Amino acid sequence: xxxxxxxxxxxxxxxxxxxxxxxxxxxxxxxxxxxxxxxxxxxxxxxxxxxxxxxxxxxxxxxxxxxxxxxxxxxxxxxxxxxxxxxxxxxxxxxxxxxxxxxxxxxxxxxxxxxxxxxxxxxxxxxxxxxxxxxxxxxxxxxxxxxxxxxxxxxxxxxxxxxxxxxxxxxxxxxxxxxxxxxxxxxxxxxxxxxxxxxxxxxxxxxxxxxxxxxxxxxxxxxxxxxxxxxxxxxxxxxxxxxxxxxxxxxxxxxxxxxxxxxxxxxxxxxxxxxxxxxxxxxxxxxxxxxxxxxxxxxxxxxxxxxxxxxxxxxxxxxxxxxxxxxxxxxxxxxxxxxxxxxxxxxxxxxxxxxxxxxxxxxxxxxxxxxxxxxxxxxxxxxxxxxxxxxxxxxxxxxxxxxxxxxxxxxxxxxxxxxxxxxxxxxxxxxxxxxxxxxxxxxxxxxxxxxxxxxxxxxxxxxxxxxxxxxxxxx
Numbered sequence: 001x002x003x004x005x006x007x008x009x010x011x012x013x014x015x016x017x018x019x020x021x022x023x024x025x026x027x028x029x030x031x032x033x034x035x036x037x038x039x040x041x042x043x044x045x046x047x048x049x050x051x052x053x054x055x056x057x058x059x060x061x062x063x064x065x066x067x068x069x070x071x072x073x074x075x076x077x078x079x080x081x082x083x084x085x086x087x088x089x090x091x092x093x094x095x096x097x098x099x100x101x102x103x104x105x106x107x108x109x110x111x112x113x114x115x116x117x118x119x120x121x122x123x124x125x126x127x128x129x130x131x132x133x134x135x136x137x138x139x140x141x142x143x144x145x146x147x148x149x150x151x152x153x154x155x156x157x158x159x160x161x162x163x164x165x166x167x168x169x170x171x172x173x174x175x176x177x178x179x180x181x182x183x184x185x186x187x188x189x190x191x192x193x194x195x196x197x198x199x200x201x202x203x204x205x206x207x208x209x210x211x212x213x214x215x216x217x218x219x220x221x222x223x224x225x226x227x228x229x230x231x232x233x234x235x236x237x238x239x240x241x242x243x244x245x246x247x248x249x250x251x252x253x254x255x256x257x258x259x260x261x262x263x264x265x266x267x268x269x270x271x272x273x274x275x276x277x278x279x280x281x282x283x284x285x286x287x288x289x290x291x292x293x294x295x296x297x298x299x300x301x302x303x304x305x306x307x308x309x310x311x312x313x314x315x316x317x318x319x320x321x322x323x324x325x326x327x328x329x330x331x332x333x334x335x336x337x338x339x340x341x342x343x344x345x346x347x348x349x350x351x352x353x354x355x356x357x358x359x360x361x362x363x364x365x366x367x368x369x370x371x372x373x374x375x376x377x378x379x380x381x382x383x384x385x386x387x388x389x390x391x392x393x394x395x396x397x398x399x400x401x402x403x404x405x406x407x408x409x410x411x412x413x414x415x416x417x418x419x420x421x422x423x424x425x426x427x428x429x430x431x432x433x434x435x436x437x438x439x440x441x442x443x444x445x446x447x448x449x450x451x452x453x454x455x456x457x458x459x460x461x462x463x464x465x466x467x468x469x470x471x472x473x474x475x
Contacts, residue, residue, distance in 0.1 A: 027096055033069040041099035041109040047074060048094045048119070050149060051087055053131050063087065063116075065095065068154040071293045075102065075110040082113065089131040090122030090149075134297075137461055144465050145475060152297060155290045156454065156462060162287055163450060164234065166279045167255055174271075176230040176257065181217035183236070186210065186424060194239040213238040218374075218441055219428055221258040222403065225439055226431055229260035234446070244470045246458040247346070247394055251467035253446040263376075263438035265385050268400040269362050272389060272442060273315045276360075276398075280311040280453060291454070298455030302358070306392045307453060309359045316356040320366045320383065323352055330355075341367045349395035361390045373413035375401040387442075391452040398449075400442025407432035 027044040035047055049067030056062075059080050064073035076095050078084055087093065097113035104110075128143050129135060129150060140147040147153045168178065184198050186209055196213040200206040217233045224231045237254045259267065284291065284307065295303050318326075324340050327348055331337040334351075338344055344352075353361050365383040375384040386401035404410045407429055414422050422429075447462045460466035467473060 031069045032065060032067045032072070032074045035074050035099055035111065036070065036072055036107070036109050038099050038109060041101055044096075044098050045111070046094060046096045047076075047111060049074075049092070051089055051091045051093060051122075052151075054087055054089065063093075063095075063113075065093070065111075066149075066151065066154075068148070068157070071151055071155055071290060072107070075104075075107055076113050076116070077110055078113045078116065082116075084116055085118045086121075087116070087118065088122050088124045090124065090127045090129070091118055092120040092122075093118055137458070141460060141466075148464055152294070153461075153464070155293055156450075156456070157464065159283065159287065159290055159294075159454065160450065160462075162283060163279060163453075164253075164446070166282050167275065167444075167446075168234065170275050170278055171232050171257070174230070176232050177228050179221070179224050179228075179231045179233055181214070181220040181224075181233045181235070183214055183238075184211045185214050185220075186212070187219055187428070194241045196238050196240050215239050216254070216443065217256045218258070218443065221256055221441065222428075222439065223431060225258035225260045225441075226435065226437065230258075232257040242469050244468075245346070246460070247448060247451070249447065249459055249463065249466055249468050252459075252463070255444040255446055256441070257443075258439060258441040260437050260439045262440040263402055263405075265364065265387055265400075265402055265440070268402075268440050268442050269315070269317070269364075269387055269389075272362075272398055272400065272444070276444070276449065277311055277315075280307060283453070284308075284311055294454045294456065299457060300393055300455035303455040306358050309357075310391070310452070315360045315362055315389070317362040317364065318352075319364050323348075323363050326352065326355055341369060343370055346395050349390045350393070353390050353392050353395075358392045360392070363388050363390060371401070373417040373419065374403055374410070375413075376404045377409070377413075391448070393455070394448050394452045396445075396448075397452060398442060398444045400440065402438070402440050405432060405436045405438050407436070 027046045030038070030045045030047050032047065032049055035045060047065060049065040051063055052066045052073050053064040054061070061078045061084060063076040063078065065076055066073050094117045095111060095113050096115040097111045099109055100112050102108060102110040128146060135150070140150055140153065148157060172178070195215055198206065198211045198213055215237060217235065221231055221233060232255060234255050235253065236251055238251050241248055241250060257271070321340065323344070324338060327334070327337050330351065334347060338348060352363065353359070364387045365378060366386055366388070367382060368377060368384055371384050371386055375386050377384050384401060386399070388396050389398035391397045404413060410429065410432055411422065414425065447459050450462050451459050454462070456462055460468060460471070465475070
């Protein structure tokens, strides 16, 4: 009732005279996508956005308006007797009029405008983007603050929103709780030393001990999973990684999940398979138009077939040892073939996916030396209970493992990994001292996941403001 009353108050205006009072209905404020979906299109509306093109004819002017809510533009029809301000490509405007059925084939609805106001002018000579021109992706990357207005980059933003919402929705429906973990920490849980140090503006330690920007929320999630058994967090991760590939960023988003009372690696792979498959299936079902727009500009061959495999086919699986054997059998295709105990490069990951008919591949049980100390070891004493998920075109998008829940084994792993300041991990060891339980966890690289789904070649074009080793931060 309160919501209905508030809506009435905000959409009407009362005028009082000496003899009467009456209500006048204000025009409905619509986005472009709402306007195009109006059925029947008979309402008076106000639409706001940016001019994407202008066509002037003898008795009429056609304006195309976009606002980032769809790949389509709303056509605005202005007759010559209507005073039109000086409009240019990129100007922001407010248009008031009536939605009507369009006589043209390319759109069902158009706005017969009664009034156009310029909210913000745009100098077409100085503006870096030109009307009706598809600027190449490297050029647009130079203008991070303006490129979201480009139709391609706006579509990526919408898909980021929809994908993150679907991932959260699936986990919530499965009984997981979203929790918030800190950005600053004293630990490097990956053990690779790729940490950014946090210092105060006086260039000295702010806290009583050195602190760093998190490379993973895993340790804190483990603590929370010992209170609420199924938890996840979705946030930025920062790694001082010097890689200059098109699949690496210094700041990226990761979905991290921890499950208490779980000691079977297949519980991890089953969850990842279901979570990602359903998310992709939902995106195809509800946002196929956006996906097809991005696919149209992709250089990846057979992308639709690949995405369909991600959504609908069961993921393939192999052990690390089996993967090495496959690579060894096809050694002529590589400059270098890893021996058992060595890690895979991108070319090896992509080949393994190709070997499985371009389906996602779970690679399990890597050698102990290649993985962090917190992973539980197999009885063979050579490998750990872990899994990496390889996707077509991008390689690894997810990693997970059974965590070591025995305090003595964990201490041994730390010592053998060369960790000298074990006392800094006392709180982490406490989780094994007091009511320890078997538990598993995983992390999904959200940006790489979208890169595989959209066919976008460089991960820097998946995020609006990329941070990477080979790029200076300008904003």
